[in-house]
Amino acid sequence: MIKGKIFVIKKRLWKTEDLLGFKNDMILVVKNTTPDITIIIDKVKVIVTEINSPLCHAAIIAREYNKPILMGVEDVTEKFNTGEEVIINLENKTIIKC
Amino acid sequence: MLDLLKYTYIFDIPKVKESIERLWNRYQGILDNKDSTKEDLYEARAILYCLGKFYSEEFALGAIERRIQYIKPEISFDKFLEMVDSDEKYSGYNKMFDELREFYLMVKGIKNREKNGSYLDEERFNRISKEKGVISSHPLD
Numbered sequence: 001m002i003k004g005k006i007f008v009i010k011k012r013l014w015k016t017e018d019l020l021g022f023k024n025d026m027i028l029v030v031k032n033t034t035p036d037i038t039i040i041i042d043k044v045k046v047i048v049t050e051i052n053s054p055l056c057h058a059a060i061i062a063r064e065y066n067k068p069i070l071m072g073v074e075d076v077t078e079k080f081n082t083g084e085e086v087i088i089n090l091e092n093k094t095i096i097k098c
Numbered sequence: 099m100l101d102l103l104k105y106t107y108i109f110d111i112p113k114v115k116e117s118i119e120r121l122w123n124r125y126q127g128i129l130d131n132k133d134s135t136k137e138d139l140y141e142a143r144a145i146l147y148c149l150g151k152f153y154s155e156e157f158a159l160g161a162i163e164r165r166i167q168y169i170k171p172e173i174s175f176d177k178f179l180e181m182v183d184s185d186e187k188y189s190g191y192n193k194m195f196d197e198l199r200e201f202y203l204m205v206k207g208i209k210n211r212e213k214n215g216s217y218l219d220e221e222r223f224n225r226i227s228k229e230k231g232v233i234s235s236h237p238l239d
Protein backbone atom coordinates (compact mmCIF):
# COMPACT_ATOMS: atom_id res chain seq x y z
CA MET A 1 0.00 0.00 0.00
CA ILE A 2 1.32 3.43 -0.91
CA LYS A 3 -0.17 6.63 0.44
CA GLY A 4 0.46 10.06 -0.97
CA LYS A 5 -0.66 13.27 -2.56
CA ILE A 6 -1.48 13.17 -6.26
CA PHE A 7 -0.65 15.45 -9.15
CA VAL A 8 -3.14 15.04 -11.98
CA ILE A 9 -2.64 16.03 -15.61
CA LYS A 10 -5.97 15.82 -17.39
CA LYS A 11 -4.86 16.43 -20.96
CA ARG A 12 -3.31 13.69 -23.02
CA LEU A 13 -0.63 15.61 -24.87
CA TRP A 14 1.16 17.33 -22.02
CA LYS A 15 4.45 19.13 -21.81
CA THR A 16 7.04 20.28 -19.29
CA GLU A 17 5.02 23.38 -18.31
CA ASP A 18 2.13 21.15 -17.21
CA LEU A 19 4.40 19.77 -14.49
CA LEU A 20 4.62 23.14 -12.76
CA GLY A 21 3.78 22.59 -9.10
CA PHE A 22 4.86 18.97 -9.00
CA LYS A 23 6.49 18.39 -5.62
CA ASN A 24 8.80 15.74 -4.32
CA ASP A 25 7.19 12.37 -3.56
CA MET A 26 3.92 13.10 -5.33
CA ILE A 27 1.98 10.47 -7.25
CA LEU A 28 1.73 11.36 -10.92
CA VAL A 29 -1.69 10.61 -12.43
CA VAL A 30 -1.89 10.85 -16.23
CA LYS A 31 -3.54 9.36 -19.26
CA ASN A 32 -0.08 8.41 -20.50
CA THR A 33 3.41 9.75 -20.04
CA THR A 34 5.48 11.65 -22.57
CA PRO A 35 9.28 11.93 -22.75
CA ASP A 36 8.92 15.14 -20.66
CA ILE A 37 8.42 12.98 -17.56
CA THR A 38 12.17 12.46 -17.25
CA ILE A 39 12.48 16.00 -15.83
CA ILE A 40 10.62 15.02 -12.65
CA ILE A 41 11.00 11.26 -12.62
CA ASP A 42 13.32 11.26 -9.59
CA LYS A 43 10.62 13.05 -7.56
CA VAL A 44 7.80 10.70 -8.58
CA LYS A 45 6.56 8.28 -5.94
CA VAL A 46 4.20 6.27 -8.16
CA ILE A 47 2.98 6.61 -11.75
CA VAL A 48 -0.73 6.00 -12.38
CA THR A 49 -1.99 5.82 -15.96
CA GLU A 50 -5.16 5.19 -17.89
CA ILE A 51 -3.28 3.43 -20.67
CA ASN A 52 -2.38 -0.20 -20.15
CA SER A 53 0.41 -1.82 -22.13
CA PRO A 54 3.76 -3.23 -21.01
CA LEU A 55 5.29 -1.37 -23.96
CA CYS A 56 3.67 2.02 -23.38
CA HIS A 57 6.01 4.88 -22.54
CA ALA A 58 5.00 4.95 -18.88
CA ALA A 59 5.73 1.26 -18.39
CA ILE A 60 9.13 1.62 -20.02
CA ILE A 61 10.03 4.63 -17.87
CA ALA A 62 8.83 2.90 -14.71
CA ARG A 63 11.09 -0.08 -15.39
CA GLU A 64 14.05 2.10 -16.35
CA TYR A 65 13.82 4.21 -13.20
CA ASN A 66 12.53 1.45 -10.95
CA LYS A 67 9.33 3.31 -10.08
CA PRO A 68 6.07 1.64 -9.04
CA ILE A 69 3.33 1.93 -11.64
CA LEU A 70 -0.41 1.34 -11.68
CA MET A 71 -1.69 1.07 -15.25
CA GLY A 72 -5.10 0.77 -16.83
CA VAL A 73 -7.12 2.80 -14.33
CA GLU A 74 -10.10 3.91 -16.36
CA ASP A 75 -10.87 7.66 -16.31
CA VAL A 76 -8.49 8.18 -13.39
CA THR A 77 -7.61 11.68 -14.58
CA GLU A 78 -11.30 12.62 -14.49
CA LYS A 79 -12.08 11.05 -11.12
CA PHE A 80 -9.20 12.60 -9.18
CA ASN A 81 -7.78 16.09 -8.72
CA THR A 82 -4.37 17.46 -7.87
CA GLY A 83 -3.71 17.70 -4.14
CA GLU A 84 -5.99 14.85 -3.07
CA GLU A 85 -4.59 12.17 -0.78
CA VAL A 86 -4.93 8.62 -2.06
CA ILE A 87 -4.02 5.08 -1.14
CA ILE A 88 -2.72 2.86 -3.90
CA ASN A 89 -2.75 -0.91 -3.74
CA LEU A 90 -0.49 -2.21 -6.48
CA GLU A 91 -1.44 -5.84 -5.91
CA ASN A 92 -5.17 -5.26 -6.27
CA LYS A 93 -4.57 -2.46 -8.78
CA THR A 94 -6.75 0.04 -6.95
CA ILE A 95 -6.55 3.71 -6.08
CA ILE A 96 -8.89 5.24 -3.50
CA LYS A 97 -9.26 8.64 -1.88
CA CYS A 98 -8.25 8.80 1.79
CA MET B 99 2.79 -0.32 -43.21
CA LEU B 100 2.25 -3.78 -44.62
CA ASP B 101 6.03 -4.13 -44.95
CA LEU B 102 6.41 -3.25 -41.29
CA LEU B 103 3.97 -5.96 -40.25
CA LYS B 104 5.36 -8.48 -42.74
CA TYR B 105 8.97 -8.04 -41.61
CA THR B 106 7.88 -8.21 -38.00
CA TYR B 107 6.24 -11.58 -38.70
CA ILE B 108 9.45 -12.70 -40.42
CA PHE B 109 11.35 -11.06 -37.57
CA ASP B 110 13.87 -9.45 -39.89
CA ILE B 111 14.96 -6.65 -37.57
CA PRO B 112 17.02 -4.60 -40.09
CA LYS B 113 14.04 -4.64 -42.46
CA VAL B 114 11.70 -3.66 -39.62
CA LYS B 115 13.97 -0.71 -38.86
CA GLU B 116 13.99 0.29 -42.52
CA SER B 117 10.19 0.09 -42.67
CA ILE B 118 9.86 2.27 -39.58
CA GLU B 119 12.23 4.89 -40.97
CA ARG B 120 10.41 4.87 -44.31
CA LEU B 121 7.11 5.52 -42.55
CA TRP B 122 8.67 8.20 -40.36
CA ASN B 123 10.20 9.96 -43.37
CA ARG B 124 6.89 9.85 -45.22
CA TYR B 125 5.15 11.29 -42.15
CA GLN B 126 7.71 14.07 -41.86
CA GLY B 127 7.51 14.73 -45.61
CA ILE B 128 3.76 15.23 -45.37
CA LEU B 129 4.14 17.63 -42.44
CA ASP B 130 6.96 19.53 -44.15
CA ASN B 131 5.07 19.97 -47.41
CA LYS B 132 2.86 23.05 -47.42
CA ASP B 133 0.91 21.60 -50.33
CA SER B 134 -0.06 18.41 -48.52
CA THR B 135 -3.68 17.57 -49.15
CA LYS B 136 -6.29 16.41 -46.65
CA GLU B 137 -5.75 12.88 -47.92
CA ASP B 138 -2.00 13.21 -47.24
CA LEU B 139 -2.75 14.38 -43.71
CA TYR B 140 -4.99 11.42 -43.10
CA GLU B 141 -2.12 9.26 -44.27
CA ALA B 142 0.12 11.05 -41.76
CA ARG B 143 -2.49 10.39 -39.10
CA ALA B 144 -2.48 6.70 -39.99
CA ILE B 145 1.31 6.58 -39.76
CA LEU B 146 1.29 8.42 -36.42
CA TYR B 147 -1.29 6.03 -34.99
CA CYS B 148 0.51 3.02 -36.38
CA LEU B 149 3.97 3.94 -35.08
CA GLY B 150 2.88 5.67 -31.88
CA LYS B 151 0.31 3.23 -30.63
CA PHE B 152 -0.80 0.24 -32.69
CA TYR B 153 2.62 -1.03 -33.70
CA SER B 154 4.67 -0.05 -30.66
CA GLU B 155 2.14 -0.99 -27.97
CA GLU B 156 0.21 -3.84 -29.52
CA PHE B 157 1.75 -5.48 -32.57
CA ALA B 158 5.35 -5.39 -31.31
CA LEU B 159 4.16 -6.53 -27.90
CA GLY B 160 2.61 -9.63 -29.48
CA ALA B 161 5.78 -10.27 -31.46
CA ILE B 162 7.82 -10.38 -28.26
CA GLU B 163 5.24 -12.33 -26.26
CA ARG B 164 5.07 -15.05 -28.93
CA ARG B 165 8.84 -15.52 -28.99
CA ILE B 166 9.68 -15.26 -25.31
CA GLN B 167 9.13 -19.03 -24.94
CA TYR B 168 12.10 -19.65 -27.24
CA ILE B 169 14.55 -17.98 -24.89
CA LYS B 170 16.62 -20.57 -23.06
CA PRO B 171 16.98 -20.88 -20.13
CA GLU B 172 13.35 -19.98 -19.60
CA ILE B 173 12.50 -16.39 -18.66
CA SER B 174 9.19 -14.66 -18.06
CA PHE B 175 8.06 -11.77 -20.23
CA ASP B 176 8.12 -9.34 -17.30
CA LYS B 177 11.57 -10.45 -16.20
CA PHE B 178 12.87 -10.05 -19.75
CA LEU B 179 11.62 -6.45 -19.96
CA GLU B 180 12.92 -5.69 -16.49
CA MET B 181 16.38 -7.03 -17.33
CA VAL B 182 16.66 -5.05 -20.54
CA ASP B 183 15.27 -1.82 -19.10
CA SER B 184 17.37 -1.91 -15.94
CA ASP B 185 20.48 -2.69 -17.98
CA GLU B 186 20.99 -5.68 -15.73
CA LYS B 187 24.02 -7.79 -16.62
CA TYR B 188 23.05 -11.12 -18.09
CA SER B 189 24.75 -14.12 -19.58
CA GLY B 190 23.96 -17.65 -20.55
CA TYR B 191 20.88 -16.94 -22.65
CA ASN B 192 20.55 -18.15 -26.21
CA LYS B 193 20.48 -16.06 -29.38
CA MET B 194 16.74 -15.42 -29.09
CA PHE B 195 17.36 -13.27 -26.01
CA ASP B 196 19.69 -10.99 -27.99
CA GLU B 197 17.30 -10.81 -30.93
CA LEU B 198 14.32 -9.92 -28.76
CA ARG B 199 16.44 -7.42 -26.86
CA GLU B 200 17.46 -5.70 -30.10
CA PHE B 201 13.85 -5.66 -31.28
CA TYR B 202 12.55 -4.31 -27.99
CA LEU B 203 15.20 -1.56 -27.90
CA MET B 204 14.13 -0.55 -31.38
CA VAL B 205 10.50 -0.30 -30.24
CA LYS B 206 11.65 1.75 -27.27
CA GLY B 207 13.35 4.04 -29.75
CA ILE B 208 9.94 4.80 -31.24
CA LYS B 209 8.43 5.43 -27.79
CA ASN B 210 11.20 7.91 -27.00
CA ARG B 211 11.23 9.64 -30.36
CA GLU B 212 10.62 13.34 -29.97
CA LYS B 213 10.63 16.09 -32.57
CA ASN B 214 9.88 19.79 -32.20
CA GLY B 215 9.26 19.22 -28.50
CA SER B 216 6.60 16.53 -28.69
CA TYR B 217 6.30 12.77 -28.94
CA LEU B 218 6.49 11.80 -32.63
CA ASP B 219 6.07 15.45 -33.59
CA GLU B 220 2.40 15.12 -32.69
CA GLU B 221 1.98 18.76 -31.72
CA ARG B 222 3.02 19.91 -35.20
CA PHE B 223 0.74 17.30 -36.74
CA ASN B 224 -2.18 18.55 -34.63
CA ARG B 225 -1.48 22.17 -35.54
CA ILE B 226 -1.26 21.54 -39.29
CA SER B 227 -4.33 19.30 -39.22
CA LYS B 228 -6.32 21.93 -37.38
CA GLU B 229 -5.23 24.63 -39.83
CA LYS B 230 -6.46 22.48 -42.70
CA GLY B 231 -9.61 21.48 -40.87
CA VAL B 232 -8.82 17.80 -41.00
CA ILE B 233 -9.10 16.35 -37.54
CA SER B 234 -10.85 17.45 -34.40
CA SER B 235 -9.61 14.86 -31.89
CA HIS B 236 -6.31 13.37 -30.81
CA PRO B 237 -4.87 11.00 -33.41
CA LEU B 238 -3.41 8.72 -30.77
CA ASP B 239 -6.69 8.24 -28.91
